[in-house]
Amino acid sequence: MxxxxxxxxxxxxxxxxxxxxxxxxxxxxxxxxxxxxxxxxxxxxxxxxxxxxxxxxxxxxxxxxxxxxxxxxxxxxxxxxxxxxxxxxxxxxxxxxxxxxxxxxxxxxxxxxxxxxxxxxSGPEVLRHGPLEIDLRTRKVTVAQREVALTPKEFDILESLAVDPGRVVTRQEILERAWDAHWYGPTKVLDVHIAALRRKLDVPGLVETVYGRGFRLGTADADPAGPVRR
Structure with missing residues:
Protein backbone atom coordinates (compact mmCIF):
# COMPACT_ATOMS: atom_id res chain seq x y z
CA MET A 1 0.00 0.00 0.00
CA SER A 122 -7.51 -7.68 3.14
CA GLY A 123 -3.74 -8.15 3.02
CA PRO A 124 -1.77 -8.47 6.25
CA GLU A 125 -0.47 -5.37 7.97
CA VAL A 126 2.43 -6.14 10.28
CA LEU A 127 4.08 -4.00 12.93
CA ARG A 128 7.67 -4.89 13.84
CA HIS A 129 9.78 -3.60 16.70
CA GLY A 130 12.91 -5.43 17.78
CA PRO A 131 11.93 -9.06 18.49
CA LEU A 132 8.22 -8.15 18.44
CA GLU A 133 5.97 -8.78 15.43
CA ILE A 134 2.25 -7.96 15.37
CA ASP A 135 -0.04 -9.00 12.53
CA LEU A 136 -2.98 -6.59 12.76
CA ARG A 137 -5.20 -8.60 10.44
CA THR A 138 -4.87 -11.97 12.16
CA ARG A 139 -4.12 -10.44 15.59
CA LYS A 140 -1.16 -12.79 15.90
CA VAL A 141 1.77 -11.73 18.09
CA THR A 142 5.23 -13.28 18.06
CA VAL A 143 8.38 -12.49 20.05
CA ALA A 144 11.60 -13.78 18.50
CA GLN A 145 9.41 -16.14 16.43
CA ARG A 146 7.66 -17.42 19.57
CA GLU A 147 3.90 -17.03 19.32
CA VAL A 148 2.33 -15.25 22.28
CA ALA A 149 -1.34 -15.81 23.14
CA LEU A 150 -2.92 -12.52 24.20
CA THR A 151 -6.44 -11.65 25.28
CA PRO A 152 -8.30 -9.11 23.09
CA LYS A 153 -7.65 -6.35 25.64
CA GLU A 154 -3.94 -7.20 25.89
CA PHE A 155 -3.66 -7.14 22.10
CA ASP A 156 -5.36 -3.74 21.87
CA ILE A 157 -3.04 -2.33 24.54
CA LEU A 158 0.03 -3.65 22.74
CA GLU A 159 -1.16 -2.32 19.38
CA SER A 160 -1.71 1.15 20.84
CA LEU A 161 1.95 1.17 21.95
CA ALA A 162 3.40 -0.48 18.84
CA VAL A 163 2.00 1.88 16.19
CA ASP A 164 4.49 4.52 17.34
CA PRO A 165 7.32 2.90 19.37
CA GLY A 166 8.99 5.25 21.78
CA ARG A 167 6.06 7.66 22.03
CA VAL A 168 4.47 7.88 25.45
CA VAL A 169 0.83 6.78 25.26
CA THR A 170 -1.25 8.10 28.13
CA ARG A 171 -3.41 5.90 30.29
CA GLN A 172 -6.51 7.62 28.98
CA GLU A 173 -5.51 7.01 25.36
CA ILE A 174 -5.04 3.31 26.02
CA LEU A 175 -8.28 3.00 27.98
CA GLU A 176 -10.25 4.75 25.25
CA ARG A 177 -8.75 2.49 22.59
CA ALA A 178 -8.97 -0.83 24.41
CA TRP A 179 -12.12 -0.29 26.45
CA ASP A 180 -14.35 2.61 25.44
CA ALA A 181 -14.08 6.02 23.79
CA HIS A 182 -15.57 7.59 26.92
CA TRP A 183 -13.97 5.53 29.68
CA TYR A 184 -14.61 6.95 33.13
CA GLY A 185 -13.92 3.88 35.27
CA PRO A 186 -10.88 3.14 37.48
CA THR A 187 -7.54 3.15 35.69
CA LYS A 188 -6.06 0.40 37.89
CA VAL A 189 -7.63 -2.15 35.54
CA LEU A 190 -5.01 -1.09 33.01
CA ASP A 191 -2.15 -1.92 35.40
CA VAL A 192 -3.45 -5.47 35.76
CA HIS A 193 -3.48 -5.97 31.98
CA ILE A 194 -0.07 -4.33 31.54
CA ALA A 195 1.41 -6.69 34.14
CA ALA A 196 -0.09 -9.70 32.35
CA LEU A 197 1.16 -8.42 29.00
CA ARG A 198 4.70 -8.06 30.32
CA ARG A 199 4.66 -11.60 31.73
CA LYS A 200 3.52 -13.06 28.42
CA LEU A 201 5.94 -11.09 26.24
CA ASP A 202 8.81 -11.90 28.64
CA VAL A 203 11.09 -9.19 27.23
CA PRO A 204 12.56 -6.96 29.95
CA GLY A 205 12.22 -3.30 29.08
CA LEU A 206 9.88 -3.79 26.12
CA VAL A 207 6.81 -2.25 27.78
CA GLU A 208 8.05 0.71 29.80
CA THR A 209 6.24 2.75 32.43
CA VAL A 210 6.75 6.52 32.20
CA TYR A 211 5.68 7.61 35.65
CA GLY A 212 3.05 10.32 35.72
CA ARG A 213 2.50 10.07 31.96
CA GLY A 214 1.72 6.57 30.70
CA PHE A 215 3.47 3.76 28.86
CA ARG A 216 5.63 3.28 25.79
CA LEU A 217 7.29 0.56 23.79
CA GLY A 218 10.96 0.58 24.68
CA THR A 219 14.02 -0.84 22.99
CA ALA A 220 14.69 -4.54 23.31
CA ASP A 221 16.59 -7.05 21.21
CA ALA A 222 16.24 -10.78 20.89
CA ASP A 223 19.33 -12.93 21.21
CA PRO A 224 18.72 -15.76 18.72
CA ALA A 225 21.19 -17.98 20.58
CA GLY A 226 19.68 -17.57 24.00
CA PRO A 227 17.30 -15.61 26.20
CA VAL A 228 15.75 -12.32 25.31
CA ARG A 229 17.82 -9.44 26.58
CA ARG A 230 17.36 -5.67 26.70
Whole structure:
Protein backbone atom coordinates (compact mmCIF):
# COMPACT_ATOMS: atom_id res chain seq x y z
CA MET A 1 0.00 0.00 0.00
CA UNK A 2 1.43 3.36 -1.09
CA UNK A 3 0.54 6.38 1.04
CA UNK A 4 1.30 9.94 -0.06
CA UNK A 5 1.47 12.61 2.65
CA UNK A 6 0.64 16.07 1.27
CA UNK A 7 1.91 18.40 4.00
CA UNK A 8 3.95 21.62 3.82
CA UNK A 9 5.24 21.37 7.40
CA UNK A 10 8.39 19.20 7.08
CA UNK A 11 8.33 18.19 10.74
CA UNK A 12 4.79 16.85 10.57
CA UNK A 13 5.41 15.22 7.20
CA UNK A 14 8.48 13.41 8.52
CA UNK A 15 6.65 12.12 11.60
CA UNK A 16 3.77 10.82 9.51
CA UNK A 17 6.01 9.13 6.94
CA UNK A 18 8.12 7.41 9.62
CA UNK A 19 5.02 6.22 11.47
CA UNK A 20 3.42 4.90 8.29
CA UNK A 21 6.57 3.03 7.30
CA UNK A 22 6.77 1.40 10.74
CA UNK A 23 3.18 0.27 10.21
CA UNK A 24 4.16 -1.49 6.99
CA UNK A 25 3.13 1.06 4.37
CA UNK A 26 5.23 2.47 1.55
CA UNK A 27 5.09 6.18 2.35
CA UNK A 28 6.45 9.41 0.93
CA UNK A 29 5.60 13.09 1.11
CA UNK A 30 5.22 16.21 -1.02
CA UNK A 31 4.77 19.77 0.16
CA UNK A 32 2.44 21.32 -2.42
CA UNK A 33 -0.80 20.69 -4.27
CA UNK A 34 0.83 20.64 -7.70
CA UNK A 35 3.33 18.02 -6.51
CA UNK A 36 0.46 15.91 -5.18
CA UNK A 37 -1.36 16.07 -8.52
CA UNK A 38 1.82 15.12 -10.39
CA UNK A 39 2.81 12.25 -8.10
CA UNK A 40 3.66 9.02 -9.87
CA UNK A 41 2.97 6.24 -9.47
CA UNK A 42 -0.42 7.16 -8.11
CA UNK A 43 -0.72 6.25 -4.41
CA UNK A 44 -3.41 4.09 -2.85
CA UNK A 45 -4.03 6.62 -0.06
CA UNK A 46 -3.54 10.39 0.08
CA UNK A 47 -3.27 12.16 3.44
CA UNK A 48 -4.14 15.70 2.42
CA UNK A 49 -3.55 18.91 4.36
CA UNK A 50 -5.86 21.75 3.35
CA UNK A 51 -3.45 24.62 4.06
CA UNK A 52 -1.01 24.19 1.16
CA UNK A 53 1.21 26.98 -0.18
CA UNK A 54 0.01 26.87 -3.80
CA UNK A 55 -3.47 25.34 -4.00
CA UNK A 56 -6.28 25.00 -1.51
CA UNK A 57 -6.52 21.42 -0.34
CA UNK A 58 -10.20 21.24 -1.26
CA UNK A 59 -9.27 22.05 -4.86
CA UNK A 60 -6.60 19.33 -4.81
CA UNK A 61 -9.20 16.90 -3.46
CA UNK A 62 -11.60 17.83 -6.26
CA UNK A 63 -8.98 17.30 -8.98
CA UNK A 64 -7.83 13.99 -7.56
CA UNK A 65 -11.35 12.68 -7.30
CA UNK A 66 -12.22 13.64 -10.88
CA UNK A 67 -9.52 11.32 -12.23
CA UNK A 68 -9.19 8.57 -9.64
CA UNK A 69 -10.82 6.53 -6.87
CA UNK A 70 -7.75 6.96 -4.65
CA UNK A 71 -8.59 6.98 -0.94
CA UNK A 72 -8.37 10.57 0.35
CA UNK A 73 -8.16 11.40 4.04
CA UNK A 74 -7.98 15.08 4.92
CA UNK A 75 -5.60 15.77 7.83
CA UNK A 76 -5.77 19.42 8.79
CA UNK A 77 -5.94 21.95 11.59
CA UNK A 78 -9.12 23.39 10.05
CA UNK A 79 -11.93 21.89 12.07
CA UNK A 80 -14.84 24.15 11.10
CA UNK A 81 -17.98 22.46 9.82
CA UNK A 82 -17.82 24.35 6.53
CA UNK A 83 -14.35 23.00 5.75
CA UNK A 84 -15.45 19.46 6.59
CA UNK A 85 -18.53 19.69 4.39
CA UNK A 86 -16.58 21.20 1.48
CA UNK A 87 -13.89 18.51 1.56
CA UNK A 88 -16.35 15.63 1.92
CA UNK A 89 -18.55 17.04 -0.86
CA UNK A 90 -15.53 17.17 -3.16
CA UNK A 91 -14.74 13.51 -2.62
CA UNK A 92 -12.73 13.11 0.58
CA UNK A 93 -13.34 9.74 2.22
CA UNK A 94 -12.58 10.91 5.75
CA UNK A 95 -11.60 14.05 7.67
CA UNK A 96 -9.21 14.14 10.64
CA UNK A 97 -8.46 17.29 12.62
CA UNK A 98 -4.99 17.94 14.07
CA UNK A 99 -3.71 17.08 16.58
CA UNK A 100 -4.38 13.37 16.38
CA UNK A 101 -2.66 10.16 17.41
CA UNK A 102 -0.96 7.83 14.94
CA UNK A 103 -3.07 4.92 16.17
CA UNK A 104 -6.25 6.76 15.20
CA UNK A 105 -4.83 7.71 11.81
CA UNK A 106 -3.89 4.10 11.05
CA UNK A 107 -7.36 2.95 12.09
CA UNK A 108 -8.92 5.55 9.77
CA UNK A 109 -6.72 4.37 6.89
CA UNK A 110 -7.73 0.75 7.45
CA UNK A 111 -11.41 1.69 7.61
CA UNK A 112 -11.25 3.75 4.41
CA UNK A 113 -9.37 1.00 2.57
CA UNK A 114 -11.98 -1.55 3.60
CA UNK A 115 -14.60 0.65 1.95
CA UNK A 116 -12.65 1.79 -1.11
CA UNK A 117 -10.34 -1.15 -1.88
CA UNK A 118 -11.73 -4.16 0.01
CA UNK A 119 -9.48 -6.67 -1.79
CA UNK A 120 -6.27 -4.67 -1.20
CA UNK A 121 -7.23 -3.96 2.39
CA SER A 122 -7.51 -7.68 3.14
CA GLY A 123 -3.74 -8.15 3.02
CA PRO A 124 -1.77 -8.47 6.25
CA GLU A 125 -0.47 -5.37 7.97
CA VAL A 126 2.43 -6.14 10.28
CA LEU A 127 4.08 -4.00 12.93
CA ARG A 128 7.67 -4.89 13.84
CA HIS A 129 9.78 -3.60 16.70
CA GLY A 130 12.91 -5.43 17.78
CA PRO A 131 11.93 -9.06 18.49
CA LEU A 132 8.22 -8.15 18.44
CA GLU A 133 5.97 -8.78 15.43
CA ILE A 134 2.25 -7.96 15.37
CA ASP A 135 -0.04 -9.00 12.53
CA LEU A 136 -2.98 -6.59 12.76
CA ARG A 137 -5.20 -8.60 10.44
CA THR A 138 -4.87 -11.97 12.16
CA ARG A 139 -4.12 -10.44 15.59
CA LYS A 140 -1.16 -12.79 15.90
CA VAL A 141 1.77 -11.73 18.09
CA THR A 142 5.23 -13.28 18.06
CA VAL A 143 8.38 -12.49 20.05
CA ALA A 144 11.60 -13.78 18.50
CA GLN A 145 9.41 -16.14 16.43
CA ARG A 146 7.66 -17.42 19.57
CA GLU A 147 3.90 -17.03 19.32
CA VAL A 148 2.33 -15.25 22.28
CA ALA A 149 -1.34 -15.81 23.14
CA LEU A 150 -2.92 -12.52 24.20
CA THR A 151 -6.44 -11.65 25.28
CA PRO A 152 -8.30 -9.11 23.09
CA LYS A 153 -7.65 -6.35 25.64
CA GLU A 154 -3.94 -7.20 25.89
CA PHE A 155 -3.66 -7.14 22.10
CA ASP A 156 -5.36 -3.74 21.87
CA ILE A 157 -3.04 -2.33 24.54
CA LEU A 158 0.03 -3.65 22.74
CA GLU A 159 -1.16 -2.32 19.38
CA SER A 160 -1.71 1.15 20.84
CA LEU A 161 1.95 1.17 21.95
CA ALA A 162 3.40 -0.48 18.84
CA VAL A 163 2.00 1.88 16.19
CA ASP A 164 4.49 4.52 17.34
CA PRO A 165 7.32 2.90 19.37
CA GLY A 166 8.99 5.25 21.78
CA ARG A 167 6.06 7.66 22.03
CA VAL A 168 4.47 7.88 25.45
CA VAL A 169 0.83 6.78 25.26
CA THR A 170 -1.25 8.10 28.13
CA ARG A 171 -3.41 5.90 30.29
CA GLN A 172 -6.51 7.62 28.98
CA GLU A 173 -5.51 7.01 25.36
CA ILE A 174 -5.04 3.31 26.02
CA LEU A 175 -8.28 3.00 27.98
CA GLU A 176 -10.25 4.75 25.25
CA ARG A 177 -8.75 2.49 22.59
CA ALA A 178 -8.97 -0.83 24.41
CA TRP A 179 -12.12 -0.29 26.45
CA ASP A 180 -14.35 2.61 25.44
CA ALA A 181 -14.08 6.02 23.79
CA HIS A 182 -15.57 7.59 26.92
CA TRP A 183 -13.97 5.53 29.68
CA TYR A 184 -14.61 6.95 33.13
CA GLY A 185 -13.92 3.88 35.27
CA PRO A 186 -10.88 3.14 37.48
CA THR A 187 -7.54 3.15 35.69
CA LYS A 188 -6.06 0.40 37.89
CA VAL A 189 -7.63 -2.15 35.54
CA LEU A 190 -5.01 -1.09 33.01
CA ASP A 191 -2.15 -1.92 35.40
CA VAL A 192 -3.45 -5.47 35.76
CA HIS A 193 -3.48 -5.97 31.98
CA ILE A 194 -0.07 -4.33 31.54
CA ALA A 195 1.41 -6.69 34.14
CA ALA A 196 -0.09 -9.70 32.35
CA LEU A 197 1.16 -8.42 29.00
CA ARG A 198 4.70 -8.06 30.32
CA ARG A 199 4.66 -11.60 31.73
CA LYS A 200 3.52 -13.06 28.42
CA LEU A 201 5.94 -11.09 26.24
CA ASP A 202 8.81 -11.90 28.64
CA VAL A 203 11.09 -9.19 27.23
CA PRO A 204 12.56 -6.96 29.95
CA GLY A 205 12.22 -3.30 29.08
CA LEU A 206 9.88 -3.79 26.12
CA VAL A 207 6.81 -2.25 27.78
CA GLU A 208 8.05 0.71 29.80
CA THR A 209 6.24 2.75 32.43
CA VAL A 210 6.75 6.52 32.20
CA TYR A 211 5.68 7.61 35.65
CA GLY A 212 3.05 10.32 35.72
CA ARG A 213 2.50 10.07 31.96
CA GLY A 214 1.72 6.57 30.70
CA PHE A 215 3.47 3.76 28.86
CA ARG A 216 5.63 3.28 25.79
CA LEU A 217 7.29 0.56 23.79
CA GLY A 218 10.96 0.58 24.68
CA THR A 219 14.02 -0.84 22.99
CA ALA A 220 14.69 -4.54 23.31
CA ASP A 221 16.59 -7.05 21.21
CA ALA A 222 16.24 -10.78 20.89
CA ASP A 223 19.33 -12.93 21.21
CA PRO A 224 18.72 -15.76 18.72
CA ALA A 225 21.19 -17.98 20.58
CA GLY A 226 19.68 -17.57 24.00
CA PRO A 227 17.30 -15.61 26.20
CA VAL A 228 15.75 -12.32 25.31
CA ARG A 229 17.82 -9.44 26.58
CA ARG A 230 17.36 -5.67 26.70
Missing amino acids: RVLVVEDDPGIADLLVRGLRRAGYTAGSVSSGHQALAAAPEPDVVLLDLGLPDLDGVDVCRRLRRRSDVAIIVVTARGEEGDRVAALDEGADDYLVKPFGLAELLARIRAVLRRVHPVDA
